[in-house]
Amino acid sequence: MSPSPGRRPVLHLVAAARPNLPKLAALWHALHEDGLPAGPPCRVVLLHTGQHADPAMFGDHLADLGLPEPHVSLGVASGGGGVASGGGGVPAGADGHAGLTARTLLACAAHWRAHRPDLVVVAGDVNGTLAAALAARQLALPVAHLEAGLRCGDRAMPEEINRRAVDAISDLLWAPDEATAARLLAEGHPPGAVRAVGNAMIDSLLRNLDAARARPLPAGLAPGGYGVVTLHRAANVDDAATLAALLGGIAAAARRLPLAWPLHPRTAARLAAFGLAPPPGVLALPPLGYRDFLGLLARARLVATDSGGVQEEATALDLPCLTLRPSTERPVTLAAGSNRLVRPEGLAAAVAAVLAGVWPRARPIPLWDGGAGRRMRAHLLEFLGAEPVRSAA
Numbered sequence: 001m002s003p004s005p006g007r008r009p010v011l012h013l014v015a016a017a018r019p020n021l022p023k024l025a026a027l028w029h030a031l032h033e034d035g036l037p038a039g040p041p042c043r044v045v046l047l048h049t050g051q052h053a054d055p056a057m058f059g060d061h062l063a064d065l066g067l068p069e070p071h072v073s074l075g076v077a078s079g080g081g082g083v084a085s086g087g088g089g090v091p092a093g094a095d096g097h098a099g100l101t102a103r104t105l106l107a108c109a110a111h112w113r114a115h116r117p118d119l120v121v122v123a124g125d126v127n128g129t130l131a132a133a134l135a136a137r138q139l140a141l142p143v144a145h146l147e148a149g150l151r152c153g154d155r156a157m158p159e160e161i162n163r164r165a166v167d168a169i170s171d172l173l174w175a176p177d178e179a180t181a182a183r184l185l186a187e188g189h190p191p192g193a194v195r196a197v198g199n200a201m202i203d204s205l206l207r208n209l210d211a212a213r214a215r216p217l218p219a220g221l222a223p224g225g226y227g228v229v230t231l232h233r234a235a236n237v238d239d240a241a242t243l244a245a246l247l248g249g250i251a252a253a254a255r256r257l258p259l260a261w262p263l264h265p266r267t268a269a270r271l272a273a274f275g276l277a278p279p280p281g282v283l284a285l286p287p288l289g290y291r292d293f294l295g296l297l298a299r300a301r302l303v304a305t306d307s308g309g310v311q312e313e314a315t316a317l318d319l320p321c322l323t324l325r326p327s328t329e330r331p332v333t334l335a336a337g338s339n340r341l342v343r344p345e346g347l348a349a350a351v352a353a354v355l356a357g358v359w360p361r362a363r364p365i366p367l368w369d370g371g372a373g374r375r376m377r378a379h380l381l382e383f384l385g386a387e388p389v390r391s392a393a
């Protein structure tokens with residue numbers, strides 16, 4: 001497909017939740033790279049659905065990542081935990097996945113009925129990703145899925161349903177590695193739709209690492225002298241007994257190594273509701289900005305996490321990663337050597353293994369090289385029938 005002659009194609013980049021931002025930033029910067037002969041090849045609109053609305057969960061990350069304030073804010077906040085979220089026109093309600101998805105679907109459809117872009121780019125696997133992709137396809141707008149093809153096989157995770165559904169309806173599927181692209185082809189997606197572009201998270205990591213390392217660490221932490229914890233998955237934090245078991249593992253680990261734990265709002269709310277608290281030896285922190293978190297990670301001894309993006313960042317940093325989940329949609333990080341799936345009761349032993357120096361080093365992953373943004377740009381310009389652009393570099 002191609003826009004009418006002489007008109008620059010219009011691209012809508014959909015940002016719903018915090019983890020979408022570093023991925024979209026990779027594409028944003030590739031489209032606004034210095035030295036493009038005729039300026040940006042597309043008009044790029046950043047559209048914020050509102051799923052994450054607190055400044056600490058969204059707005060504070062924009063400047064770190066070099067992104068502008070969203071050009072469009074739909075104001076559809078998540079509120080499934082019953083904790084009020086800030087943000088805009090549509091009030092948060094305790095209506096869970098269905099409510100957030102439905103409200104985002106309606107808001108996107110209303111916007112795109114009035115303003116039709118040439119391509120909608122959605123990222124990752126959050127509820128806002130699915131809602132936006134579905135709204136676009138229902139209006140016959142083409143959709144690109146940034147971070148396509150990931151599968152953990154656990155259909156109890158909302159993210160697994162979201163990523164499978166978004167892949168099924170997307171016109172362009174951007175996979176972070178060759179094996180993931182091969183899986184999409186095996187699922188029957190047309191070869192022209194699928195491209196192994198590399199990992200957009202790693203584009204942002206490489207772009208920001210020096211600045212992140214220059215950030216001060218939270219008081220009491222010294223480089224190499226602490227571990228990082230992050231936890232927010234519904235399966236880990238929404239059930240009191242499961243969360244208490246995780247706290248037991250974290251407490252045992254903290255007896256071997258001081259831990260810093262930036263608390264996700266969902267986790268903070270559940271801890272409070274269940275009358276639980278981070279154990280001694282754990283420095284609880286508020287959600288951190290992109291560079292502050294990356295700086296914390298880059299100088300840590302290890303990370304224990306249930307986040308997908310953190311598994312990738314840890315692998316790129318060759319940081320031992322103890323993944324507190326029964327499965328991962330990023331098996332490439334297991335194959336790289338430094339990420340392992342760990343049960344709560346095995347956490348202290350894993351920390352001891354890291355401290356004893358018997359943890360594997362990470363092998364570099366092909367295409368995790370800072371070039372994902374340019375590869376996505378090339379594919380979308382081919383799709384739009386626009387002139388290809390050559391970078392100065």
Ligand SMILES: CC(=O)N[C@H]1[C@@H](OP(=O)(O)OP(=O)(O)OC[C@H]2O[C@@H](n3ccc(=O)[nH]c3=O)[C@H](O)[C@@H]2O)O[C@H](CO)[C@@H](O)[C@@H]1O
Nearest residue numbers: 017052053054057078079080081083085126127158265266
């Ligand atoms: C199904 C889905 O989309 N889950 C994604 C969502 O999980 P996350 O747990 O953030 O899911 P929600 O967006 O539903 O938010 C959960 C709860 O966190 C609180 N909250 C959230 C955002 C905010 O700005 N302020 C606030 O207070 C609210 O109580 C909300 O109800 O984002 C995570 C990253 O953070 C992603 O890894 C998850 O895949």
